[in-house]
Amino acid sequence: MNKTQNIISISNLTHIYKNKKALDDLNLEISKNEIFGFLGHNGAGKTTTISILTTLLKPTSGNAKICGFDVVKDSMEVKKLIGYLPENVKFYDNLTAYENLEYFAKISGIKNPKEKIFDILKFIDFEGIENKKIGEFSKGMHQRIGIAQAIIHEPQVLFLDEPTSGLDPMGIKKLREIIIKLNKEKQMTIFMNTHLLSEVAKVCTTIGVLNSGKLIYKNSLKETLKRFNNENSLEEIYFNIEQ
Amino acid sequence: MKFMNNVYQVITVAKKEYIDALKNRVFIIFVSFLLILTFVSIIVSSFDFQAKVISYQTALAELQASHQIIQNLTAPEFYPLQLLRGTIEYIEIIGAILAIVLGYLSIAKEKGNNTLQLLFTRPISKIKLFFGKFLGNVLLLTSVSGFMFFGIYLIISLIGKTVITNIEIEKIFLSFIFSIIYLSTFFSISALLALIFKSLSNSLILSFVIWIVFVLVIPQIGDTLDPDNQVPGGLFNKIGITQKSDQLTILKDFSSYEKARDSLEQSSFTKHYERLIFALLGIKDMYNGKTINFIINDKNSDILWLVSAMILSSTLTSIIFTKKKLINK
Numbered sequence: 001m002n003k004t005q006n007i008i009s010i011s012n013l014t015h016i017y018k019n020k021k022a023l024d025d026l027n028l029e030i031s032k033n034e035i036f037g038f039l040g041h042n043g044a045g046k047t048t049t050i051s052i053l054t055t056l057l058k059p060t061s062g063n064a065k066i067c068g069f070d071v072v073k074d075s076m077e078v079k080k081l082i083g084y085l086p087e088n089v090k091f092y093d094n095l096t097a098y099e100n101l102e103y104f105a106k107i108s109g110i111k112n113p114k115e116k117i118f119d120i121l122k123f124i125d126f127e128g129i130e131n132k133k134i135g136e137f138s139k140g141m142h143q144r145i146g147i148a149q150a151i152i153h154e155p156q157v158l159f160l161d162e163p164t165s166g167l168d169p170m171g172i173k174k175l176r177e178i179i180i181k182l183n184k185e186k187q188m189t190i191f192m193n194t195h196l197l198s199e200v201a202k203v204c205t206t207i208g209v210l211n212s213g214k215l216i217y218k219n220s221l222k223e224t225l226k227r228f229n230n231e232n233s234l235e236e237i238y239f240n241i242e243q
Numbered sequence: 244m245k246f247m248n249n250v251y252q253v254i255t256v257a258k259k260e261y262i263d264a265l266k267n268r269v270f271i272i273f274v275s276f277l278l279i280l281t282f283v284s285i286i287v288s289s290f291d292f293q294a295k296v297i298s299y300q301t302a303l304a305e306l307q308a309s310h311q312i313i314q315n316l317t318a319p320e321f322y323p324l325q326l327l328r329g330t331i332e333y334i335e336i337i338g339a340i341l342a343i344v345l346g347y348l349s350i351a352k353e354k355g356n357n358t359l360q361l362l363f364t365r366p367i368s369k370i371k372l373f374f375g376k377f378l379g380n381v382l383l384l385t386s387v388s389g390f391m392f393f394g395i396y397l398i399i400s401l402i403g404k405t406v407i408t409n410i411e412i413e414k415i416f417l418s419f420i421f422s423i424i425y426l427s428t429f430f431s432i433s434a435l436l437a438l439i440f441k442s443l444s445n446s447l448i449l450s451f452v453i454w455i456v457f458v459l460v461i462p463q464i465g466d467t468l469d470p471d472n473q474v475p476g477g478l479f480n481k482i483g484i485t486q487k488s489d490q491l492t493i494l495k496d497f498s499s500y501e502k503a504r505d506s507l508e509q510s511s512f513t514k515h516y517e518r519l520i521f522a523l524l525g526i527k528d529m530y531n532g533k534t535i536n537f538i539i540n541d542k543n544s545d546i547l548w549l550v551s552a553m554i555l556s557s558t559l560t561s562i563i564f565t566k567k568k569l570i571n572k
Contacts (some may be wrong), residue, residue, distance in 0.1 A: 031554065050570060054364045055363070055364060056363055057568070067387060076366055076368075077363060079364060079366040080366045082364065084361060084364045085361075086357045086360050086361055087357075088357060089356065089357040089358060089360075089361055090356035090357065090358070091356070091358065092259070092263055093267065094263050094266035094267055095259075095262065095263060099259075099262070103255065103259045104365070105360075106251075106252070106255040107252055107256065107362065107365050107366075107367045108257055108365050108366060108367075109248070109252075109366060111251070149361075
């Protein structure tokens with residue numbers, strides 16, 4: 001596979017956790033500038049996949065590459081290329097939004113991040129909150145700061161684990177807009193774990209379905225909707241694929 | 244260039260740890276509690292000290308006024324550093340809690356909030372993250388201790404109306420350094436347990452169990468079993484055996500008992516800290532007027548224990564921090 005086209009390449013990836021295969025010979029390729037929606041029920045192996053791709057976990061066997069760099073052997077290079085927003089993350093609530101972003105920018109190697117922080121806040125339409133303590137933020141505001149810290153070092157790939165979990169409809173809408181804007185204006189490839197099919201339909205360009213650690217389906221959203229044209233909703237398509 | 248980048252990243256983490264803790268209410272409450280207790284205790288004992296000095300000076304003036312011969316009178320010895328006894332006990336007890344709270348906040352809170360997981364996906368090595376965390380928190384403990392010892396120096400000088408000599412300043416400075424080592428050990432133990440245990444509340448409970456055993460129980464048992472502590476003012480003094488050599492001769496008959504008691508005390512690094520600092524500050528009478536070199540030589544085993552406990556706990560914490568999988572899967 002071509003390194004430049006496939007920004008993420010996963011080959012025969014297996015991860016065994018407590019004698020159970022969390023991932024079973026997973027093969028997956030994601031092209032540049034895609035918004036990839038990774039679907040699957042709880043325990044299907046979505047978070048394990050994202051943990052391996054973000055260098056948090058080492059696979060039992062197989063390999064995964066980001067922009068041609070191996071996530072185990074070249075983990076430091078991979079870390080420079082990725083941004084990550086874990087599920088249910090709570091930032092430093094005693095610090096202000098600016099102090100939080102400054103911290104993540106500096107440990108990512110940005111020496112004078114002030115201008116960058118204000119640019120990012122403007123980009124995600126979140127100006128004027130920099131001096132507020134994170135502890136005073138709503139869940140939706142928290143997630144926007146989460147996106148800001150994940151993209152502050154301008155990564156090529158952004159990993160989002162259940163980004164809309166626990167958000168109200170307005171928060172979901174805002175986050176959806178930011179994800180699309182990041183993809184269109186900053187040409188960022190986005191890998192999104194989710195179980196909200198409505199989100200996938202509105203945001204993603206490609207979907208993959210994981211079941212018991214195996215990839216059972218992958219196609220573009222357009223093709224998927226065309227292929228299952230008898231179904232009324234993506235939800236029905238999903239159940240059809242799972243069966 | 245690479246070295247400077249590494250230093251920059253470590254300092255960034257250290258600075259965040261420092262500021263984050265300073266803005267934490269729990270930490271501020273414990274610091275305030277420690278400082279209030281220390282300063283109140285020092286102020287009260289400094290007034291007492293001042294009264295003793297004034298009383299001596301008044302008596303001396305009266306004698307001189309009545310033209311009595313005072314050349315052959317031995318002047319009483321005042322030891323202002325003995326006023327720090329309460330402070331050292333507060334550092335032993337409340338300071339240790341403060342360090343435990345810091346260790347817990349530094350690791351457990353980040354584990355629970357998933358920020359540790361997030362930091363591990365950043366282009367910074369785990370060892371640099373650990374060094375940054377350790378440095379930031381040790382600097383914070385240094386600031387608190389420094390503020391406390393400097394405040395004590397000022398209070399004794401101003402209220403106690405005594406001149407602290409250069410040697411006494413050096414002894415206070417050494418006590419400050421060893422206090423940081425003592426507190427850093429508790430920080431590392433608390434951080435270590437927060438890293439090992441999946442349940443963060445269990446790690447905190449175990450930290451406090453260790454605190455109770457090493458800070459309260461063992462030293463208390465050791466003190467209770469000490470023959471000289473059986474009656475107020477000391478058993479030997481009460482029965483008129485004041486010479487140290489006589490006391491040692493009698494104690495020879497109880498050598499097994501004394502060995503067992505001492506071994507029990509030796510197992511608590513809090514007791515090693517106390518023995519060392521009490522000697523340095525002359526709280527233990529036999530060390531009054533002794534040089535720093537003499538005290539350091541005499542107490543080298545306590546220093547060794549104290550430093551070893553700090554090195555061992557921080558090394559273990561760094562190993563677990565860098566090697567253990569710290570994410571949920």
